[in-house]
Amino acid sequence: MHEEREVVVLRYGHRPGRDDRMTTHVGLTARALGADRVIFPDNAGQSAETVRDITDRFGGPFAVELRADQKAIVRNWDGVVVHLTMYGERVQDVEGDVREDVRAGNEDLLVVVGGEKVPWALYERADYNVGVTNQPHSEVAGLAVFLDRLFDGEELEREWTDADRRVVPEATGKTVVDADGDAGVVDADGDAGSVHADESVD
Numbered sequence: 709m710h711e712e713r714e715v716v717v718l719r720y721g722h723r724p725g726r727d728d729r730m731t732t733h734v735g736l737t738a739r740a741l742g743a744d745r746v747i748f749p750d751n752a753g754q755s756a757e758t759v760r761d762i763t764d765r766f767g768g769p770f771a772v773e774l775r776a777d778q779k780a781i782v783r784n785w786d787g788v789v790v791h792l793t794m795y796g797e798r799v800q801d802v803e804g805d806v807r808e809d810v811r812a813g814n815e816d817l818l819v820v821v822g823g824e825k826v827p828w829a830l831y832e833r834a835d836y837n838v839g840v841t842n843q844p845h846s847e848v849a850g851l852a853v854f855l856d857r858l859f860d861g862e863e864l865e866r867e868w869t870d871a872d873r874r875v876v877p878e879a880t881g882k883t884v885v886d887a888d889g890d891a892g893v894v895d896a897d898g899d900a901g902s903v904h905a906d907e908s909v910d
């Protein structure tokens with residue numbers, strides 16, 4: 709369901725230090741699983757840098773924005789707003805309606821994931837409060853399952869543009885090649901060589 713409509717992930721709230729890794733992973737997951745853009749709070753500059761760096765190396769298109777006005781972004785969003793929360797309606801019950809709303813209205817979609825407590829106004833403004841199970845877990849897991857449901861798995865087939873490097877899927881080993889495919893082998897940090905299971909396992 710991609711076409712020209714934008715799917716944007718908003719990370720609502722960020723505690724520097726404590727949330728750095730989680731916020732970075734929200735961005736990486738948004739990118740890997742088909743969103744067009746992530747918006748981080750403006751105190752999450754380090755996470756933004758990491759996600760941009762991965763996009764430069766492994767491809768896009770994917771945009772990262774830092775914004776101070778989280779409340780206003782949600783309030784003024786011109787399109788559909790989904791808020792992921794353990795208290796929401798079951799994803800399996802509403803995923804079709806969300807897809808239909810986005811398609812029918814040719815609307816952009818904002819997917820909001822929280823960190824610490826989110827304001828009640830977000831529950832009220834959201835067109836859908838969606839639970840990926842009604843059990844407490846993590847924004848990264850919730851986002852991954854929601855995006856995969858939204859795109860019906862099609863995001864797994866996505867092609868990447870402007871990548872420096874590409875992972876070669878294989879049963880065993882860690883091979884990363886130039887994106888052209890033929891200009892030598894690099895490892896994930898950009899050094900020459902490939903890493904196989906007998907040499908190193910992270």
Ligand SMILES: C[S@@+](CC[C@H](N)C(=O)[O-])C[C@H]1O[C@@H](n2cnc3c(N)ncnc32)[C@H](O)[C@@H]1O
Nearest residue numbers: 792793794821822839840841843845846847850
């Ligand atoms: C540490 S949790 C906070 C849990 C919070 N009490 C809540 O409202 O979901 C941080 C974020 O993870 C996401 N999350 C946690 N459990 C979820 C679930 N079962 N379904 C969807 N999203 C979830 C929500 O976006 C939440 O804001």
